[in-house]
Amino acid sequence: MADKITTQNGELQVSNNPIIPFIEGDGIGPDIWKAASKVLDAAVEKAYNGEKKIEWKEVYAGQKAFDKTGEWLPEETLNTIREYLIAIKGPLTTPIGGGIRSLNVALRQELDLFTCLRPVRYFEGVPSPVKRPEDTDMVIFRENTEDIYAGIEFKEGTPEVKKVIDFLQNEMGQTNIRFPETSGIGIKPVSKEGTERLVRAAIQYAIDNNRKNVTLVHKGNIMKFTEGSFKAWGYELAEREFGDKVFTWKEYDRIVEEDGKDAANKAQDDAVAAGKLIVKDSIADIFLQQILTRPAEFDVVATMNLNGDYISDALAAQVGGIGIAPGANINYETGHAIFEATHGTAPKYAGMDKVNPSSVLLSGVLMLEHLKWQEAADLVTKAVEKTIASKVVTYDFARLMDGATEVKCSEFADELIKNM
Numbered sequence: 481m482a483d484k485i486t487t488q489n490g491e492l493q494v495s496n497n498p499i500i501p502f503i504e505g506d507g508i509g510p511d512i513w514k515a516a517s518k519v520l521d522a523a524v525e526k527a528y529n530g531e532k533k534i535e536w537k538e539v540y541a542g543q544k545a546f547d548k549t550g551e552w553l554p555e556e557t558l559n560t561i562r563e564y565l566i567a568i569k570g571p572l573t574t575p576i577g578g579g580i581r582s583l584n585v586a587l588r589q590e591l592d593l594f595t596c597l598r599p600v601r602y603f604e605g606v607p608s609p610v611k612r613p614e615d616t617d618m619v620i621f622r623e624n625t626e627d628i629y630a631g632i633e634f635k636e637g638t639p640e641v642k643k644v645i646d647f648l649q650n651e652m653g654q655t656n657i658r659f660p661e662t663s664g665i666g667i668k669p670v671s672k673e674g675t676e677r678l679v680r681a682a683i684q685y686a687i688d689n690n691r692k693n694v695t696l697v698h699k700g701n702i703m704k705f706t707e708g709s710f711k712a713w714g715y716e717l718a719e720r721e722f723g724d725k726v727f728t729w730k731e732y733d734r735i736v737e738e739d740g741k742d743a744a745n746k747a748q749d750d751a752v753a754a755g756k757l758i759v760k761d762s763i764a765d766i767f768l769q770q771i772l773t774r775p776a777e778f779d780v781v782a783t784m785n786l787n788g789d790y791i792s793d794a795l796a797a798q799v800g801g802i803g804i805a806p807g808a809n810i811n812y813e814t815g816h817a818i819f820e821a822t823h824g825t826a827p828k829y830a831g832m833d834k835v836n837p838s839s840v841l842l843s844g845v846l847m848l849e850h851l852k853w854q855e856a857a858d859l860v861t862k863a864v865e866k867t868i869a870s871k872v873v874t875y876d877f878a879r880l881m882d883g884a885t886e887v888k889c890s891e892f893a894d895e896l897i898k899n900m
């Protein structure tokens with residue numbers, strides 16, 4: 481009999497037949513979900529000789545939910561995911577400049593899924609715009625509940641924005657709103673708690689997975705009390721909670737001040753030799769250059785919501801594009817998680833059975849790993865490696881590869897199952 485995933489003493493309890501809710505998604509969602517779920521089912525069946533099986537439970541969000549219930553994100557969907565802990569979703573459409581706020585962001589906020597985890601690795605044979613794509617092997621920890629994504633915005637010309645601008649000018653003494661009559665205003669909350677739980681998760685992940693460094697990416701020179709504080713709180717947490725397991729650039733700077741640069745370099749070399757994790761930081765603009773020019777220097781990345789969104793797609797491009805970039809939204813404290821592709825609904829390809837299902841499929845692999853069903857996860861990963869190496873690929877890779885055979889989304893799934 482199928483049953484719920486639960487937690488006990490912080491550990492997931494997963495039976496052989498867990499019920500997992502899924503949201504099919506808008507646009508290309510139905511195509512990629514059909515392909516990906518078929519591959520995930522085949523991997524589980526093969527890895528455990530039929531002893532384990534996921535019981536998929538559809539829940540609604542986006543257009544399908546609206547058509548059925550008149551609501552974009554029904555309370556029942558949220559309650560089901562709350563109850564069943566783990567879910568997986570396809571992309572959901574967000575209109576630009578007006579209309580409903582992002583349902584993707586709402587799911588993360590409602591369930592307090594504070595980490596958006598996006599691993600970026602290279603699969604041999606994938607077409608890439610860089611010379612050594614294999615040097616890119618990073619794991620992004622993107623803060624998922626705060627920042628400009630909190631949705632605190634006031635539209636130009638409304639009584640609300642006028643009130644906010646009056647307050648800023650008259651009570652806070654702000655004189656820098658260049659065109660107050662025609663400004664919209666957005667507010668960017670970044671908290672100490674929000675930063676600490678994200679940076680804690682990133683450092684713990686780096687230690688558990690033998691990673692060499694964590695980079696705090698911020699624009700703290702300009703946004704001093706949000707992004708700048710993110711950096712400061714991140715370093716403080718690293719030193720306070722991880723002690724001699726880490727060596728921070730904050731400590732490096734202290735040594736430079738007291739004993740000079742040579743001593744600081746030696747301390748860092750000693751820390752590396754002792755296997756300590758280096759916790760460093762980078763300002764977001766130069767970071768975007770350096771992930772292209774020297775990606776091997778970066779390992780785990782901890783950053784705020786908007787930076788993380790940009791960095792995710794930029795890094796995905798280096799290893800073949802968002803067609804193959806997986807992700808997960810996780811609350812490490814409650815055990816709730818929603819696994820999710822990095823890309824969106826790609827509306828021009830909706831219903832064409834054309835796009836690459838790998839992003840949502842590899843999100844499913846992250847989910848299998850999260851359930852500790854490593855054997856099934858490995859079968860999918862190996863099948864992706866083998867299929868790409870054989871140059872049987874969807875349009876996104878085929879257009880950049882010599883001698884490739886272009887297949888449809890569903891045919892790619894069949895090929896993966898054949899290669900399992």
Ligand SMILES: NC(=O)C1=CN([C@@H]2O[C@H](COP(=O)(O)OP(=O)(O)OC[C@H]3O[C@@H](n4cnc5c(N)ncnc54)[C@H](OP(=O)(O)O)[C@@H]3O)[C@@H](O)[C@H]2O)C=CC1
Nearest residue numbers: 570571572573574575584803822823824825826835836876
């Ligand atoms: N988490 C989520 O659910 C997300 C939702 N969105 C939403 O999706 C909608 C569309 O956003 P948009 O900015 O166009 O971004 P998309 O990620 O949907 O698509 C942009 C381009 O990326 C490529 N692409 C996307 N998915 C795939 C895939 N599976 N296989 C191969 N190529 C792919 C296509 O490139 P090409 O044209 O070169 O073929 C596509 O035109 C918006 O409403 C947005 O808000 C966006 C991001 C995340």
Ligand SMILES: O=C(O)CCC(=O)C(=O)O
Nearest residue numbers: 573574582584585789822
């Ligand atoms: O919610 C959306 O529509 C976009 C979100 C997004 O781009 C992301 O989370 O990477």
Ligand SMILES: [Mg+2]
Nearest residue numbers: 789792793822
């Ligand atoms: Mg994005």
